[in-house]
Amino acid sequence: MKKIIKVGMFSLFISIISTSLTGVHKLVLGAENPEKQSYNTTMKRDLLCLMMAYPEYINNIEKGKDDKVYVVMKSGKHILYDDKRQKGFNEKLNNADLQDMLEQIYPLSNNGKLMPENFDPGRIRTYPLFKEVYGNSKQQVEKNLASVRAGYGYSSFNRNNKAAEALQLAMKEIISITQRSNGIYNYVFPTMGTFNYRLISGTNQLSVHSFGIAIDFSTSKWDYWKWANREQGQKRLDCYPKEIVEIMEKHNFIWGGKWGHFDIMHYEYRPELILKAKYFSNEPSGDKPWHDGVSCSDSNIKEYIQLIDKVIKDSE
Secondary structure (H helix, E strand, C coil): CHHHHHHHHHHHHHHHHHHHHHHHHHHHHHCCCHHHHHHHHHHHHHHHHHHHHCCCCEEEEEECCCCCEEEEECCCCEEECCCCCCCCHHHHHHCCCHHHHHHCCCCCCCCCCCCCCCCCCCCCCCHHHHHHHHCCCHHHHHHCEEEEEECCEEEEEECHHHHHHHHHHHHHHHHHHHCCCHHHHHHHCCCCECCCCCECCCCCCECHHHHCCEEECCCCCCCECCCCCHHHHHHHHHHCCHHHHHHHHHCCEEEHHHCCCCECCEEEECHHHHHHHHHCCCCCCCCCCCCCCCCCCCHHHHHHHHHHHHHCCCCC
16 A cells, blocks of 8 residues: 555656646747847848948848848849858858858947957958949949049049948048148048959959949058058057048948958948947847837838838747
8 A cells, every 4th residue: 555655656746847847848948049039139130230221222121931031132132141151251251141241340439459350340241232232243333433522633433322422421521621630631642542343362352442332541551461560550550540530430431440451541331330330239238129229210210120020030
């Protein structure tokens, strides 16, 4: 009789434990996966920045049959957000998806020191996006060029996506401050070039100058990581006028002086990176929405957010 009672109690104990563990298991499975939530938040923010940066060229966001997310361009071309592959730095330079391009957040403020060697926000570029927006060939890009007043001369810059307009506004402000300071003038003029359809030296990738969305200001032998060591590059940074950088960033240009592979004379029009730096440098806090900080009073932005939430559901 005692054995029967013991067996019965043991079975009851096992049953209670089993039920408890099953409940815990379901609770864990039903709980929000922090990594998945963080990934989805970053993806949503990246997509919003792209839609705000290229409003005339991005028509839609879609999830494909492969369960991957695509940006749909005005032409109908689908550009993959994330191929889900682990890549080294050089592979990202050569074969970047949109997630790779936006992964490193451009610093709108820093301590004036050279960045770590492979911290190069902007050097990793998704070329299918640029080709859709600025031109798919040398001939197409050339048709999109406009003349922009730069000091005493003119430079060719791509008019698409308001790039030439942004450069014109920036140059107007820069010329104004150079009139008050000859020292600043010498860091800008003479400019060293804008549109130049060519490959990046030592690579098979097009230079961003090929799309007519980059400008090199007056150069020094210490401006470029292949010409100077890091100590020399730091000395150049130490004396470089911050007013120039602030004006260019205000008009959606990033600066090569904020790359570990420094290119201090170089600026390129990258509104998506400036937008991400401005609004999404930090994780959202508390119960605030993923798009916290971006004004939803603009009807277009509100539509973008609704579309992104519809396509990307955190529960999936």
